[in-house]
Amino acid sequence: MDKLKIAKKNFSSRLIVGTGKYTTMKECAKAIKISGAEIVTVAVRRVNILDATKPLLMDFIDPKKIMYLPNTAGCFSSNDALRTLRLAREIGGWKLVKLEVLGDKKSLFPDMIETLKSTETLTKEGFDVMVYCNDDPLMAKRLENAGAAAIMPLAAPIGSGLGIQNVVNIKIIRNQTKLPLIIDAGIGQASDAAQSMELGCDGVLINTAIAKAKKPFVMAEAMKLAVIAGRKSYLSGRIKKNIFGSASSPKLGII
Amino acid sequence: MNKKNKIKIKLNGKTVEISKNCSLKNLVTIFKIPLNKVAIELNMEIIDKKKLNNIIIKSADRVEIVQFIGGG
Numbered sequence: 076m077d078k079l080k081i082a083k084k085n086f087s088s089r090l091i092v093g094t095g096k097y098t099t100m101k102e103c104a105k106a107i108k109i110s111g112a113e114i115v116t117v118a119v120r121r122v123n124i125l126d127a128t129k130p131l132l133m134d135f136i137d138p139k140k141i142m143y144l145p146n147t148a149g150c151f152s153s154n155d156a157l158r159t160l161r162l163a164r165e166i167g168g169w170k171l172v173k174l175e176v177l178g179d180k181k182s183l184f185p186d187m188i189e190t191l192k193s194t195e196t197l198t199k200e201g202f203d204v205m206v207y208c209n210d211d212p213l214m215a216k217r218l219e220n221a222g223a224a225a226i227m228p229l230a231a232p233i234g235s236g237l238g239i240q241n242v243v244n245i246k247i248i249r250n251q252t253k254l255p256l257i258i259d260a261g262i263g264q265a266s267d268a269a270q271s272m273e274l275g276c277d278g279v280l281i282n283t284a285i286a287k288a289k290k291p292f293v294m295a296e297a298m299k300l301a302v303i304a305g306r307k308s309y310l311s312g313r314i315k316k317n318i319f320g321s322a323s324s325p326k327l328g329i330i
Numbered sequence: 331m332n333k334k335n336k337i338k339i340k341l342n343g344k345t346v347e348i349s350k351n352c353s354l355k356n357l358v359t360i361f362k363i364p365l366n367k368v369a370i371e372l373n374m375e376i377i378d379k380k381k382l383n384n385i386i387i388k389s390a391d392r393v394e395i396v397q398f399i400g401g402g
Contacts (some may be wrong), residue, residue, distance in 0.1 A: 093402035103400055118401025121342040121394065127363045132398050143400035148401050158339075158374075162396050165369035165376050233402065260402075 077310065079278050081255050082171050082203035082224040084126065084142075086111045088273070090302045091144065091257065093282025094132065097291070106285055106326025110295040116146040116173055116280065119159045119166075137246040138167060144205070146173040151180075151316035153189040153281065159198060164202070171224065172197070175207040183233040183260075187214045191221060198222035207259050210244040212251060219252055226254050227280065234283040238267035249275040265294075272305025273313075337389040348387065355382035357393065368397050 078085040079143035097103035107115055117132060137145075144309065145163030147156040153176060160172045174193055178186030185208055197204045198221060204219050205225040215226050228248060231238040239245060249256055257278040258271040268279045281298055288294035336347050343356070348357065354377060358365055370377045371394040377385065387393065 094400035095402040097400060100400065116402055117398040119396050120399045120401075122363060122368055122397045124342050124344065124346075124361050124363075124395070129363070131367055132400055133367050143398060145398065146401055159375055162369040162371065162394075162399075166377075166396070166398060169345065260376050 077306070079255065081205065084171070086113045086142075088302075089278040089297075089306055090268070090299055091116065091278055091280040092285065093146075093280065094136065095148070095282055096286035098131060098136040099192075100130065102291065103132075103286070106291045106295040107136060107141065109292050109299070110285065111299045112141070114142045114144050116144045116282070118146055118148050119163050136301075142171070143167070143169060144171060146170050146172050146208055147175045149177070149179050150175065153193040153196070156189070156193045160197060160202065161200075169203060171203045171205070173205045173207060173227070185209055187211070191217055194218055194221045194223055205255075205257070210241045210248070211249045213242060215248045216251060219254055223254065225257055225277075226252060226301075227257045227259035229260040230258050230267065233260040235261050236263030236284055237261050238263050239270055239274075242270075245271075245274050245276070262298075265297040267303070268298050268301040269305035269308070273309050275309055278302070337387070338389065339387055340392045341393060352387050353383055354385045354393070356384065357387060358395070359393075363395055369394050370395050378391060 079089045088111045089112045089203055090110055090112050092107050092110050093116045094103050098159055150156040150159055157174045176186050176189040176193055187209055194204050194206055202314055203224040206223045207227045208214055210228040218226055230239040239315045255277040257280055258276050259280045262268055262281050262284050271279045279302055285294045286289050335350050337350055338345055338347055365379055373392050
């Protein structure tokens with residue numbers, strides 16, 4: 076079977092879905108179900124102490140059925156990211172985490188120096204770290220050397236919906252690493268997800284493109300199918316590109 | 331209410347008044363915190379949830395209680 080393997084765990088779905096930006100938690104839970112995702116990213120935030128009895132994400136998405144991937148979204152320093160993931164581990168024993176250390180508020184590009192530092196520390200502390208990063212092959216290599224569990228380059232800025240901007244860089248990263256390679260940000264439509272898979276990526280992480288589509292449930296299904304289609308297309312061994320035509324019907328028996 | 335028996339702490343960034351000799355366990359009970367879904371930090375140090383009974387909160391302590399919410 077063709078499974079996605081991350082930190083010795085197997086997953087049937089290669090689509091990872093973010094749980095932010097949905098109108099309601101109910102809508103989020105339904106979109107995730109339709110997407111077929113087995114891993115969802117979650118953020119760590121303060122409990123509302125004025126009303127701690129309000130329903131929580133865990134009441135809608137059962138962490139025993141869907142794997143929670145705690146994320147450090149919104150962290151702009153290594154210290155903040157480490158603090159967040161140590162707390163996340165304390166909530167429920169999560170060792171598989173997503174590291175994201177941002178460096179610029181406008182582009183939301185990652186600060187790769189802080190990201191690398193955090194990867195080193197977290198790996199030493201026994202975390203399996205999936206690392207959000209720039210589409211820079213050299214940095215990707217350094218993250219791999221630091222013990223990352225997965226490399227997660229952006230396709231384009233988070234939430235931009237621009238699709239893969241640097242196809243060549245993604246190809247180079249794919250070529251140099253056997254680690255799980257997951258496109259993490261910037262997907263806008265199903266064809267972007269399919270393209271990621273056709274480039275040989277192991278998976279795609281999508282949040283905004285589903286949550287903010289006019290019909291999130293329809294897009295959730297589109298993304299599910301696109302990831303499957305793209306993966307099969309990649310595995311099929313596509314034909315060589317040729318600038319000339321090649322007729323599909325035999326010449327023999329022509330009238 | 332006798333003010334002498336009260337202390338002020340910061341809970342999730344908000345100033346909160348609680349009784350002296352209040353343990354972390356008492357605090358989470360007062361605020362109805364679902365313990366199995368949160369992590370607790372006292373003055374930037376993560377606290378083992380099994381040991382909440384043994385930790386008495388002091389004046390000006392900073393307590394953070396966090397949970398998972400939707401995020402990308």
